[in-house]
Amino acid sequence: MKAIIIFISLLHAGILACEGANPCCSQPCQNRGICTSIGTDSYECDCTRTGYYGENCTTPELFTWIRTKLKPTPNTVHYILTHFKGFWNILNNIPFLRDTIMRYVLTSRSHLIDSPPTYNSDYGYKSWEAYSNLSYYTRTLPPVPEDCPTPMGVAGKKALPDVKLVVEKVLLRRKFIPDPQGTSLMFAFFAQHFTHQFFKSDMKRGPAFTRAQNHGVDLGHIYGENLERQHKLRLFKDGKLKYQVIDGEVYPPTVKDVQVDMHYPPHIPEEHRFAVGHEAFGLVPGLMMYATIWLREHNRVCDVLKQEHPDWDDERLFQTTRLILIGETIKIVIEDYVQHLSGYHFKLKFDPELLFNQRFQYQNRISSEFNTLYHWHPLMPDNFHIQDQVYSYPQFLFNNSLVMEHGIHNLVESFTKQIAGRVAGGRNVPPAVMMVVMKSIEHSRQMRYQSLNQYRKRFMMKPYTSFQELTGETEMAAELEELYGDIDAMELYPGLLVEKPRPNAIFGETMVEMGAPYSLKGLMGNPICSPEYWKPSTFGGKVGFDIVNTASLQTLVCHNVKGPCPVASFHVPDVKDAGSATINSSTSHSRQTDLNPTVILKERTSEL
Ligand code: HEM
Ligand SMILES: *[C@@H]1O[C@H](CO)[C@@H](O)[C@H](O)[C@H]1NC(C)=O
Ligand SMILES: *[C@@H]1O[C@H](CO)[C@@H](O)[C@H](O)[C@H]1NC(C)=O
Numbered sequence: 001m002k003a004i005i006i007f008i009s010l011l012h013a014g015i016l017a018c019e020g021a022n023p024c025c026s027q028p029c030q031n032r033g034i035c036t037s038i039g040t041d042s043y044e045c046d047c048t049r050t051g052y053y054g055e056n057c058t059t060p061e062l063f064t065w066i067r068t069k070l071k072p073t074p075n076t077v078h079y080i081l082t083h084f085k086g087f088w089n090i091l092n093n094i095p096f097l098r099d100t101i102m103r104y105v106l107t108s109r110s111h112l113i114d115s116p117p118t119y120n121s122d123y124g125y126k127s128w129e130a131y132s133n134l135s136y137y138t139r140t141l142p143p144v145p146e147d148c149p150t151p152m153g154v155a156g157k158k159a160l161p162d163v164k165l166v167v168e169k170v171l172l173r174r175k176f177i178p179d180p181q182g183t184s185l186m187f188a189f190f191a192q193h194f195t196h197q198f199f200k201s202d203m204k205r206g207p208a209f210t211r212a213q214n215h216g217v218d219l220g221h222i223y224g225e226n227l228e229r230q231h232k233l234r235l236f237k238d239g240k241l242k243y244q245v246i247d248g249e250v251y252p253p254t255v256k257d258v259q260v261d262m263h264y265p266p267h268i269p270e271e272h273r274f275a276v277g278h279e280a281f282g283l284v285p286g287l288m289m290y291a292t293i294w295l296r297e298h299n300r301v302c303d304v305l306k307q308e309h310p311d312w313d314d315e316r317l318f319q320t321t322r323l324i325l326i327g328e329t330i331k332i333v334i335e336d337y338v339q340h341l342s343g344y345h346f347k348l349k350f351d352p353e354l355l356f357n358q359r360f361q362y363q364n365r366i367s368s369e370f371n372t373l374y375h376w377h378p379l380m381p382d383n384f385h386i387q388d389q390v391y392s393y394p395q396f397l398f399n400n401s402l403v404m405e406h407g408i409h410n411l412v413e414s415f416t417k418q419i420a421g422r423v424a425g426g427r428n429v430p431p432a433v434m435m436v437v438m439k440s441i442e443h444s445r446q447m448r449y450q451s452l453n454q455y456r457k458r459f460m461m462k463p464y465t466s467f468q469e470l471t472g473e474t475e476m477a478a479e480l481e482e483l484y485g486d487i488d489a490m491e492l493y494p495g496l497l498v499e500k501p502r503p504n505a506i507f508g509e510t511m512v513e514m515g516a517p518y519s520l521k522g523l524m525g526n527p528i529c530s531p532e533y534w535k536p537s538t539f540g541g542k543v544g545f546d547i548v549n550t551a552s553l554q555t556l557v558c559h560n561v562k563g564p565c566p567v568a569s570f571h572v573p574d575v576k577d578a579g580s581a582t583i584n585s586s587t588s589h590s591r592q593t594d595l596n597p598t599v600i601l602k603e604r605t606s607e608l
């Protein structure tokens with residue numbers, strides 16, 4: 001009897017899966033039209049305000065048609081911005097034109113981000129819960145419906161390829177590939193440090209959730225993610241943060257001193273357990289270097305403000321300093337960090353006033369896809385060169401003793417000199433962080449991400465028609481073809497890492513065209529960029545406002561290291577952008593062999 005019931009229900013399920021697959025699985029609605037299934041065999045596309053109409057939102061309205069005919073492709077725009085140096089040098093010095101172009105960059109990018117946010121990994125339709133529950137990352141594209149024939153909807157095989165196989169075949173590093181843009185480790189650690197304030201997955205709940213509920217640049221990685229932690233880190237005198245002095249230099253306090261939770265493996269001695277805003281920053285000395293620099297900067301700015309406002313209490317000095325540091329961060333990220341990444345000859349500008357006459361929402365929600373695409377682990381080298389020492393991963397990770405022994409000055413100098421790995425182009429993930437990359441793919445599957453090509457369409461790019469077109473070569477393309485079967489089933493994250501890089505660039509087209517909108521929206525959507533905040537009084541007057549408006553990576557370092565200050569740059573100094581031939585000599589590292597990745601990562605799996 002029981003067997004018959006099971007048999008019948010199996011049969012039933014089988015029938016449902018065959019004839020009744022959700023018609024939205026094939027993503028029939030184009031141009032950002034929204035698919036709603038009607039019963040089990042029909043669907044409706046909502047083309048409202050897409051600029052298109054018709055059953056599948058494929059027929060352009062007149063204006064849309066004209067615009068698509070006139071609009072240059074992203075690769076053309078990129079080419080223009082990264083060539084014609086003489087032309088840009090002139091243009092950069094004509095304020096009106098520079099402002100106009102910067103305004104266009106900001107609006108054209110940020111208009112691609114839905115604001116207010118829409119979906120999350122549990123809600124593929126608009127809902128109050130998805131809007132209001134800040135514990136979730138948002139989603140730019142809704143998850144693939146559960147009842148689809150394949151994991152990517154209808155394209156590809158019934159099951160995605162084994163994650164380990166994907167990683168080993170096309171992602172894992174064979175030989176270190178230096179970034180032709182000359183990116184330094186100083187950049188790589190800045191990226192990691194900066195982004196971990198808003199990428200803070202709450203693995204107790206799952207990859208769809210975040211602990212960083214301000215969804216943006218709040219400096220929670222310096223001040224702690226909640227008030228309790230912030231209070232433990234504060235000195236409650238002159239607005240300052242707690243610190244300790246070692247050999248005449250300021251460092252973060254120890255865990256024992258301040259009693260905040262930090263993730264260190266058991267063998268780390270008490271005096272090396274520094275405590276900072278983000279509980280995982282003990283992991284990498286590069287993170288602790290930046291944490292120390294920002295701690296010093298906070299206390300320095302407090303002194304400056306106190307000089308201006310001797311009457312201000314601790315609380316006001318602290319709060320105002322925090323706003324100044326947020327401003328400095330955004331300034332550095334746009335004018336040094338994004339400037340470097342972009343490779344543009346056009347000089348980017350942090351100026352919130354550019355948006356005051358535009359339609360722009362001062363709010364932001366971090367999306368899962370942004371987190372996924374920011375897993376730039378190929379940046380990491382095979383080992384770390386500091387002064388005349390070479391550290392392997394086991395020697396480097398969790399080693400704050402190294403931070404004190406070398407000192408911030410030497411770390412900055414060494415990290416500026418060492419080149420980072422290229423992110424796109426495939427086969428450049430160091431074995432030491434292979435597990436992280438595997439996790440990233442597993443989480444994407446768990447959250448039912450749509451395909452790489454769906455994301456390309458969402459961000460106004462043409463879908464790839466073949467694996468060769470994706471990688472720009474044939475060998476990895478053939479491997480991928482075998483693994484995935486269909487280019488429309490190619491996953492987002494592996495796709496980003498194997499994508500053909502732009503000429504002499506660190507990334508391919510998709511990483512930039514997706515990443516830039518999230519990034520600029522997150523930076524300019526900050527409340528300090530809004531008209532009521534963006535004025536000197538918010539920052540304690542002219543002195544504070546000037547600190548924000550003159551901030552750069554170099555001055556940040558110079559203000560906070562002892563003695564003559566070292567060159568601090570996101571670009572390795574003696575490397576030209578001429579391509580890999582000029583870089584190889586300075587970067588031949590020996591391969592990392594003695595390393596067991598699981599040992600390193602066991603300490604902190606799912607902690608970040
Ligand atoms: C030696 C260097 C590094 C190590 C050992 C490392 C290790 C890790 C680990 C163990 C995780 C958590 C993985 C998980 O359980 O899901 C993680 C997450 C992440 N890493 Fe790295 N990483 C390194 C460098 C970097 C760099 C340079 C970046 C550049 C941006 C980066 C970006 C990220 C991001 C965005 C996440 C996701 C964070 C989250 O969702 O909470 N990592 N990394
Ligand atoms: C809309 O898409 C569906 C499914 O892809 C297709 O069968 C149909 O012909 C399309 N309709 C139009 C008007 O193109
Ligand atoms: C957000 O959603 C999660 C998962 O459903 C739930 O556990 C949590 O309580 C929600 N948070 C709030 C503030 O409602």
Ligand SMILES: *[C@@H]1O[C@H](CO)[C@@H](O)[C@H](O)[C@H]1NC(C)=O
Binds near residue numbers: 401405
């Ligand atoms: C940490 O770095 C120091 C140099 O400051 C080095 O002597 C030590 O061996 C490193 N620790 C480990 C566990 O490798």
Ligand SMILES: *[C@@H]1O[C@H](CO)[C@@H](O)[C@H](O)[C@H]1NC(C)=O
Binds near residue numbers: 580584585
């Ligand atoms: C490495 O650089 C040297 C000159 O510095 C050049 O002759 C050589 O061809 C380069 N090798 C590769 C593999 O690019």
